[in-house]
Amino acid sequence: MQRQVALIKQSLFDQGYLDEQFMELEELQDDVNPNFVEEVATLYFKDSARLINSIDQALERGSFDFNRLDNYMHQFKGSSTSIGASKVKTECTMFREYCRMGNAEGCLRTFQQVKKEHATLRKKLEHYFQLARQAGPKETARRSK
Amino acid sequence: MLNPGQGRGPDSGVAGGSSNSDPFPAGLRVLVVDDDPTCLMILERMLRTCLYRVTKCNRAEIALSLLRKNKNGFDIVISDVHMPDMDGFKLLEHVGLEMDLPVIMMSADDSKSVVLKGVTHGAVDYLIKPVRIEALKNIWQHVVRKKRNEWNVSEHSGSVEETGQREDGDNNSSSANNEGSWRSSRKRKEEEVDEQGGDDKEDTSSLKKPRVVWSVELHQQFVAAVNQLGVDKAVPKKILEMMNVPGLTRENVASHLQKYRIYLRRLGGVSQHQGNMNHSFMTGQDPSFGPLSTLNGFDLQALAAAGQLPAQSLAQLQAAGLARPPSLSKPGMSVDQRSIFSFENPKIRHGQMMNSGGGGNKQMNLLHGVPMGMEPRQFAGGGQMRVQQQQQQLSGGRAVGQNVQSSGMMMPVGGGPSMLQQQQVMLSSSVPRRSETSSGSRVLPAAATTQSVVFNNFSSELPRNSFPLANAPGISVSYQEEVNSSDAKGGAGFGNPSYDIFNDYPQQYNNNNDWDLQNIGMVFNSHQDTTASAAFSSSSSTQRTRAEHVQNHHQQQQFPSQSLNHMNGGGSVRVKSERVAETVTCPPATTLFQEQYNQEDLMSALLKQEGLPLVDNEFDFDGYSLDNIPV
Numbered sequence: 215m216q217r218q219v220a221l222i223k224q225s226l227f228d229q230g231y232l233d234e235q236f237m238e239l240e241e242l243q244d245d246v247n248p249n250f251v252e253e254v255a256t257l258y259f260k261d262s263a264r265l266i267n268s269i270d271q272a273l274e275r276g277s278f279d280f281n282r283l284d285n286y287m288h289q290f291k292g293s294s295t296s297i298g299a300s301k302v303k304t305e306c307t308m309f310r311e312y313c314r315m316g317n318a319e320g321c322l323r324t325f326q327q328v329k330k331e332h333a334t335l336r337k338k339l340e341h342y343f344q345l346a347r348q349a350g351p352k353e354t355a356r357r358s359k
Numbered sequence: 360m361l362n363p364g365q366g367r368g369p370d371s372g373v374a375g376g377s378s379n380s381d382p383f384p385a386g387l388r389v390l391v392v393d394d395d396p397t398c399l400m401i402l403e404r405m406l407r408t409c410l411y412r413v414t415k416c417n418r419a420e421i422a423l424s425l426l427r428k429n430k431n432g433f434d435i436v437i438s439d440v441h442m443p444d445m446d447g448f449k450l451l452e453h454v455g456l457e458m459d460l461p462v463i464m465m466s467a468d469d470s471k472s473v474v475l476k477g478v479t480h481g482a483v484d485y486l487i488k489p490v491r492i493e494a495l496k497n498i499w500q501h502v503v504r505k506k507r508n509e510w511n512v513s514e515h516s517g518s519v520e521e522t523g524q525r526e527d528g529d530n531n532s533s534s535a536n537n538e539g540s541w542r543s544s545r546k547r548k549e550e551e552v553d554e555q556g557g558d559d560k561e562d563t564s565s566l567k568k569p570r571v572v573w574s575v576e577l578h579q580q581f582v583a584a585v586n587q588l589g590v591d592k593a594v595p596k597k598i599l600e601m602m603n604v605p606g607l608t609r610e611n612v613a614s615h616l617q618k619y620r621i622y623l624r625r626l627g628g629v630s631q632h633q634g635n636m637n638h639s640f641m642t643g644q645d646p647s648f649g650p651l652s653t654l655n656g657f658d659l660q661a662l663a664a665a666g667q668l669p670a671q672s673l674a675q676l677q678a679a680g681l682a683r684p685p686s687l688s689k690p691g692m693s694v695d696q697r698s699i700f701s702f703e704n705p706k707i708r709h710g711q712m713m714n715s716g717g718g719g720n721k722q723m724n725l726l727h728g729v730p731m732g733m734e735p736r737q738f739a740g741g742g743q744m745r746v747q748q749q750q751q752q753l754s755g756g757r758a759v760g761q762n763v764q765s766s767g768m769m770m771p772v773g774g775g776p777s778m779l780q781q782q783q784v785m786l787s788s789s790v791p792r793r794s795e796t797s798s799g800s801r802v803l804p805a806a807a808t809t810q811s812v813v814f815n816n817f818s819s820e821l822p823r824n825s826f827p828l829a830n831a832p833g834i835s836v837s838y839q840e841e842v843n844s845s846d847a848k849g850g851a852g853f854g855n856p857s858y859d860i861f862n863d864y865p866q867q868y869n870n871n872n873d874w875d876l877q878n879i880g881m882v883f884n885s886h887q888d889t890t891a892s893a894a895f896s897s898s899s900s901t902q903r904t905r906a907e908h909v910q911n912h913h914q915q916q917q918f919p920s921q922s923l924n925h926m927n928g929g930g931s932v933r934v935k936s937e938r939v940a941e942t943v944t945c946p947p948a949t950t951l952f953q954e955q956y957n958q959e960d961l962m963s964a965l966l967k968q969e970g971l972p973l974v975d976n977e978f979d980f981d982g983y984s985l986d987n988i989p990v
Contacts, residue, residue, distance in 0.1 A: 293396075295489045
């Protein structure tokens with residue numbers, strides 16, 4: 215079971231969903247805060263959902279306020295990097311590139327990618343946390359390597 | 360060399376401010392500002408892992424109000440750059456102006472321009488998200504660095520925390536001591552508000568006087584006024600007029616202006632400073648650097664008298680000195696001592712540097728000493744306006760002072776003995792004043808901390824004051840010049856009759872010398888900690904750089920002055936040492952002057968305590984070492 219958890223996590227790294235920042239977070243997990251990573255992830259997904267919503271609305275409005283979009287995405291990117299959501303971060307960066315270029319098409323397209331990566335990560339992490347909980351707190355805190 | 364002091368100063372400072380006894384840096388009070396809850400949560404966790412005490416905040420406005428409500432409640436601020444309610448840079452600016460806390464910026468944006476913006480706005484560090492705990496483990500260094508700088512800068516600028524403490528001590532001393540000096544101190548205040556100067560407050564009113572909250576609007580008004588006037592030319596009075604805000608006093612503006620200039624300086628870095636310096640010099644009239652040389656001489660004297668003492672008995676002093684100003688115990692002393700203290704650090708450095716023997720070091724030290732000199736003079740100035748002005752000229756308005764000094768320098772050389780004699784006469788007649796000035800100048804060096812600020816502030820104003828002074832027959836002006844020149848000659852070993860005169864000088868001045876010595880000794884004992892710890896702040900370095908710049912400038916422009924300066928430096932030292940010896944021997948003289956010079960008296964009293972025992976061996980020793988160095 216614990217082995218399985220470790221494998222899943224490893225695959226998340228291998229597939230580029232997560233980066234070393236995620237391990238940083240796990241390092242912060244201790245007896246006092248045994249579920250720190252999961253709590254942070256939960257907060258992240260809650261907050262990023264809000265941001266996605268805001269961006270969605272901004273895009274639907276049709277008029278592209280790139281400045282505003284960029285601001286949203288900046289924050290999105292900031293929190294994504296903070297939990298080590300590597301793929302989401304990459305898409306966020308792309309999105310901001312398009313914002314700078316004033317490329318509405320690119321923004322729309324990338325945003326779909328952002329949402330997709332975001333959703334994928336969410337699913338994978340939820341699965342992972344679930345397994346980790348079952349496997350026991352200690353395993354969660356162990357580094358994969 | 361300074362390690363013990365350095366290490367100790369900051370720590371004690373932090374501990375004092377925070378009133379916690381935790382082992383540093385555990386317990387460091389950190390305010391984290393980030394609108395991103397995820398980041399905030401992670402940062403909080405990381406900071407707690409570092410054993411810091413964390414306050415988190417998701418809005419810049421709230422952070423600012425938190426900081427304002429509890430100015431001493433935090434040691435460092437970490438702020439995100441992009442925030443909806445207030446730009447991180449704005450927050451940075453306000454914190455820099457109002458609390459003078461170290462601020463670390465962070466952002467996922469790693470573009471060079473943004474990082475640069477953070478740096479130019481005064482951020483002590485810029486962290487790129489994701490922030491790693493390794494980076495946070497080290498942030499305490501910024502607190503220490505800041506504290507150290509504050510010791511130098513804040514002495515005048517008065518960081519909030521320190522101001523309070525000082526004022527306690529100051530009130531007693533100032534009120535008790537310098538009745539005569541009030542006028543001068545006030546004057547000075549108008550131009551620059553020294554917290555030290557708490558003296559001008561005389562009474563406890565300084566503590567109770569309502570503190571102006573520099574709101575964003577008010578600050579913008581202020582900045583607009585300053586910009587309109589020009590940073591170099593903006594003086595509190597004019598700014599106040601332009602702002603036209605009821606209830607706002609000139610002191611408020613002056614204080615804010617000072618902080619603002621510190622802030623600008625921090626932003627601008629050395630280059631800007633240099634620019635300012637040059638500017639001031641230019642306005643100052645002559646390119647001659649005479650003032651520097653004289654200043655150096657003063658510093659050297661001080662060093663000779665006091666500076667080296669510390670080196671010898673540093674350990675003792677530090678042990679005893681930890682208490683800071685409060686430990687001074689003697690009410691009257693506190694004001695002077697403070698100023699002295701601040702300067703002393705440089706002195707100490709000098710002494711140490713000197714010992715190390717680096718040629719380059721000398722100049723550096725001298726330079727340090729120079730700025731310092733400004734303030735002390737002011738302090739010493741006490742009742743005499745002239746003195747202050749002179750001080751300003753010399754210290755702040757180096758450029759301005761140049762005229763005077765340079766003239767003084769030239770005079771002796773060209774005039775030869777006759778000139779000197781005249782000068783002597785002048786001096787002798789005005790002995791009391793001299794003593795003040797001389798003591799002031801010497802003492803002043805200690806005050807240097809704020810100097811840089813002061814300088815900036817004064818640079819614009821100085822020219823005016825200084826001109827009249829230079830022209831004016833005022834004894835005080837001629838005084839310093841004379842003294843300096845004489846010193847220079849003597850020190851330089853021109854071999855002219857002036858030398859003899861010089862010797863005479865010391866005798867006449869014995870009283871003064873004694874005073875100085877005494878003062879120095881006192882200061883060191885009580886304040887050693889401060890000085891040692893403070894000595895090294897970066898701010899001082901900037902000042903130094905300036906000074907260096909100036910010197911270089913002078914050297915390039917004026918060849919003759921150059922040699923003179925160098926010579927002076929060496930000579931002055933010697934002379935001073937001599938004086939010291941004499942002084943020691945002639946304690947009675949002090950009594951004559953006591954009435955007139957309250958500050959000095961205090962100083963003398965102090966000196967007696969330490970100075971007498973130390974006198975022969977240490978002083979001589981110091982003087983010698985100094986001589987060697989310059990040569």
